[in-house]
Amino acid sequence: SSEVLEQERNKSNVNADSLSTFLFTKEGRDRKQRVLKTLQGEKVFDKSQNYFAGRIDRFETALARAKKLAQIHSRESWTQEERVVANELISEPGPYGLHESMFLITLRDQGTPEQHEKFLRPAEQYKYIGCYAQTELGHGSNVRGLETTATWNPDDKTFTIHSPTLTSSKWWIGSLGRTANHAVVMAQLIINGKGMGPHPFVVQIRDLQTHQPLENVYVGDIGPKFGYNTMDNGYLLFNKVKVPHISMLAKFSGVDPKTNQYVKPASASLVFGTLTWVRSTIVLQSGGVLARGVTIATRYCAVRHQFQDRDAPEWHKGENQVLNYTTVQIRLLPLLATTFALHFTGKGMMALYGANQKKMSQDVGKVGGAQRGAGPEETNAGSDLLADLHATSCGLKSLASFTAVEGLEVCRRACGGHGYSSFSGIGPWYADYLPTATWEGDNYMLTQQVARYLLKSARSVLKGNEPTNDTTAILSNFLQKQDTGAAFDVLGNDSDVVAAFAWRSAFLTFAALKHRDEQKRSWNSLLVDFYRLSRAHSQYMVVKNFYETLQSASTDLDVETTGIMHKLFRLYALHTLEQEASEFYTSSAVTVRQIELARISTVMKLLEEIRPHAVKLVDSWEFPDWQLDSSLGRYDGKVYEDMFYRASELNPLNKVTVDPYPDSPTLFKQNDAGAMKAKL
Amino acid sequence: SSEVLEQERNKSNVNADSLSTFLFTKEGRDRKQRVLKTLQGEKVFDKSQNYFAGRIDRFETALARAKKLAQIHSRESWTQEERVVANELISEPGPYGLHESMFLITLRDQGTPEQHEKFLRPAEQYKYIGCYAQTELGHGSNVRGLETTATWNPDDKTFTIHSPTLTSSKWWIGSLGRTANHAVVMAQLIINGKGMGPHPFVVQIRDLQTHQPLENVYVGDIGPKFGYNTMDNGYLLFNKVKVPHISMLAKFSGVDPKTNQYVKPASASLVFGTLTWVRSTIVLQSGGVLARGVTIATRYCAVRHQFQDRDAPEWHKGENQVLNYTTVQIRLLPLLATTFALHFTGKGMMALYGANQKKMSQDVGKVGGAQRGAGPEETNAGSDLLADLHATSCGLKSLASFTAVEGLEVCRRACGGHGYSSFSGIGPWYADYLPTATWEGDNYMLTQQVARYLLKSARSVLKGNEPTNDTTAILSNFLQKQDTGAAFDVLGNDSDVVAAFAWRSAFLTFAALKHRDEQKRSWNSLLVDFYRLSRAHSQYMVVKNFYETLQSASTDLDVETTGIMHKLFRLYALHTLEQEASEFYTSSAVTVRQIELARISTVMKLLEEIRPHAVKLVDSWEFPDWQLDSSLGRYDGKVYEDMFYRASELNPLNKVTVDPYPDSPTLFKQNDAGAMKAKL
Ligand SMILES: Cc1cc2nc3c(=O)[nH]c(=O)nc-3n(C[C@H](O)[C@H](O)[C@H](O)COP(=O)(O)OP(=O)(O)OC[C@H]3O[C@@H](n4cnc5c(N)ncnc54)[C@H](O)[C@@H]3O)c2cc1C
């Protein structure tokens, strides 16, 4: 089996090397190799027992790894990029996860210089180990509904942190269950009996020496999950715990200890900036997340042979690679195209984010305070400047993470029975990634914010305002041409494909506007339409980003590779168009005939043309075997050897001898499974 | 929170009790209560540590449970039905799983009376504990490609069982890894150097006393999986192991020891009958499988409150039940309708199967032998009698198991963050059910058999043959009317909805036939179309079964309940129609306007009408809390109390105290997690 992949590689003239550089830059690729070498040199990062160990052992190993990583980081003076790469290569959430991200970021972004001194410094040195405790048992998405209170005591200038109900228990908090000794706690600030909304407080929760919970603090791990079991997500309750004035993070708002008055936030846009940044990161990563599954499934389906082709000539006795069956291709190759589409879109988002941050920092002080209404659709961006970017990041986060989640399961299933083994490497990866569809804004709810922004833009265009950005431009273009109608040559012309996606998005926007503004339909009754609208608009942005990236790629890539990338663009766009057919022709962006042709002929043709390059294309993602940790996805194609090795040599259950008879009370005659446990 | 569900129940006049009886019969409901009581009386079935334990502990508990079940079974003289119910209530695969199903069934159906005496009797008494070893590392779906050989030795009248390659290792075999001492091994029969195809052999693999593998037998567990970890799926290799003549199961074929000649199979249809039966069972169960997720999510989304409705009046301060949001309804309520649709379809299938079996046993001997070609689409039913049932079972197995798999994940996600906790009960259930999409015929590949049957039927209709069954009837109806065109009142008339589904299926059949027979396109290039065709035809059958069941339901159910069931029928049918819109209007079964109306108005209206009855409707599935083992799906709605209890009281990780500092080599300062382990 092991030669198959080499043959595949020889048959294709895609230049995987230059494509890798195009995707990740030379510097990024070198960084990855360097970090990989460091990690592989440390025994604690050995992955061979990962799939076998139970939760407690896995958590213990994850803690050992987290410690080692922190040591290496400071020993080697790693940059932030190097640390990110290390996490990606290890591919497992760890007990310092929330300390190193949200805890530090919140202290930095929302703390005053004095608070930086008091909290951020010791946190950077891992003296304080923290978490970000916002969600409660009863409230997650609705942050305004949080029940934990922080009551200002004018007498002794302290806050009392309290959990008045069972549902006010903090819940799901990463790094809290066993590891953290501090928490940023989001609590309802109460001054003089008046609620001022949720604010962040830094609270010590465990003793720095004994690591036991402090008095009146109830804290623990919330138990096993679908994935993420190397992380100790925790719960936390306070029974009237007093904290000093400095505990309230005061960069944007605070309590004046002299007057006992609330000091109003200057601008919350920077906070929303963080959320936008987090979501943009999710978009950027989604391509790579999906690419892991696509790499594994593509390689395995090239190695896997099953059945003869029904129309194969008599003399052709051998079995067929399953990657040659069109029902396998239609599942994997559009996803392969999607990995690039998402990657380019993520890069586009990040660039936009950077540009906006720059512009914003020049404009600081000019923008007004954020208003938050009752519904999630009201969580506005706080500033018009950010509005477009905010909406874009919401829509794309939702689309990209769903696409990755659902695509990974398609990849797993394409591997047939072996896809179900943990050794496939897809299942465990999928299970850990899954919550991305729920956190940082539930994927269904986020779409309300996109719709809200599009409706607002459409109202502005209808009023006759000049387009100020791409969104208003496509809306006003649609308005001008809707009576003439569209005649896009989607099968022949790439820029027409992009225009057809824009047309559909604009059509749905004005349809939704009519329902809301003219027919006065309730917001709730329109949520399903808003979901579709957001999805349509986000698909337009992905298609546009893919298209524009290729426009500028020709200088970096050779002709063959560029040619295949164009085919991948067309496959992504036309396959999506065909999947969403009914919206496309309800909007008259395309004709029924065009859809039929796309489906029966163009897409099938593209599959055939891309097929020979599939292995080379996944190679360009350049995942080291160590990262994939997959029998099915090995670079050398030694699938069966590796499955067999793991099952027979590494599997602790085989150290158990059972007594199989129902009438015997003995279960295990012998159990040497413990001997397989990793030494830490 | 706990009163919410009672309020929901009081608001609806659906009669959950009579609906339960309609679904399961009085006898079935009583049986379930009886078995439940027995199981709850035995400590070994206590579920409280299920979600926490690692694989080895879970396997040990599963073994203890399997033993106890076998004891109870014989002690209480349980019927087969009672045993099935017990397994459903326990809801966990166990180490005797394949022994008690495929091993016993194969011995019974394919053994001679002499073999029954030698193998079946000791197997029934658990002296022999067996498994069904067909799949190999290199071959699963393509059974003809198996590499294990069984070579007939004319000299000493034995067979030599041998595994010539690594890929010939048996793999995935349930109950084999640690438990079985016997296996039914599918091996290529070789007589005088000539291969006769795969045949079943009974082979002892472990010593009956020591339980150690016999000489030249290499056997073990294949390692951890996405789910199914309470089962010891195993691998198995033979190094030239000799077995006596009686080992080859000889009911349908054999080797004559005197002449050393192969004795031809009389008829293989009964074997195919078993496959059809297994698939029909999968269809029947899929409704209940999905209903578990729908029950959990519906109850939780009724209990869960989050945000105010945006259009709620000022004085209405309370938060909204998330089940009131239309984006939650559009995910859950069509799935609720689907649970009933699948259940009725499964019952229909089983009835058809029973009728056919009866007819077949009368016709035995009249039908010819089975022919198996190279591709999966050729695995024909062996007899024309079975052909329709066979195709139906393939198409419906594929549709039903995909619908259940994908629906479960939709339910899990609808629960927001808490859906990700194991305590939701959905994730673990999903993970164990998932392989149903792959085994008993991979869901993608099965569709080729449906297409093949439909093409054959269409050819017969085109030749002018009279319709002999429903399939040919809808095809010939379409042929007669296709020029006139269809004008179905899908929004106003239920039987027209069924007719529209039939029309689309017939349209796609003739389109596929044209591609294959007129345009001579390759089989492989049509697989994607075949997949759609099979899906369309299967959806037609589901809609038809649902419709017909309700036609006859009016005598058993009161007017209100029947009324809601009709709405559920319409919701299932119109939501499906809208999801598959483009096929419906390409075939002219409906107009674009109808689809628009269905989507914007009819479906939304149905959601509103069904919403008040959702909790009562899931109640009618009558899952005991013990079976669901879910915090979110509790009958009494005490969601948060239960989550908190499990996390704080049952969670072994909370018995661990860590040392959190990177520079300290200590990981666990204290570890008392072992104390939580279940006593067996
Ligand atoms: C693995 C994991 C790690 C986490 N880590 C942290 C952490 O470190 N710190 C932290 O603070 N939190 C954390 N969380 C919590 C996470 O942020 C929340 O679970 C997430 O925001 C979802 O909120 P929820 O559970 O309240 O969903 P809910 O709002 O309860 O959603 C339930 C359902 O209702 C729907 N819904 C709710 N409101 C509306 C509406 N207005 N309109 C339409 N539909 C609606 C949703 O779509 C969903 O289907 C974590 C969660 C997970 C799963």
Ligand SMILES: Cc1cc2nc3c(=O)[nH]c(=O)nc-3n(C[C@H](O)[C@H](O)[C@H](O)COP(=O)(O)OP(=O)(O)OC[C@H]3O[C@@H](n4cnc5c(N)ncnc54)[C@H](O)[C@@H]3O)c2cc1C
């Ligand atoms: C949990 C579990 C338990 C099991 N228990 C048992 C057991 O007890 N005994 C036993 O014998 N087996 C068992 N099996 C094996 C199971 O029956 C096979 O895994 C299953 O039949 C799929 O076969 P495969 O893995 O060879 O898939 P493959 O055929 O390798 O499929 C791989 C991919 O190729 C595609 N493909 C393959 N051929 C074609 C074609 N001709 N046309 C189009 N597409 C094609 C498939 O759709 C799939 O996407 C078990 C499997 C699992 C996961």
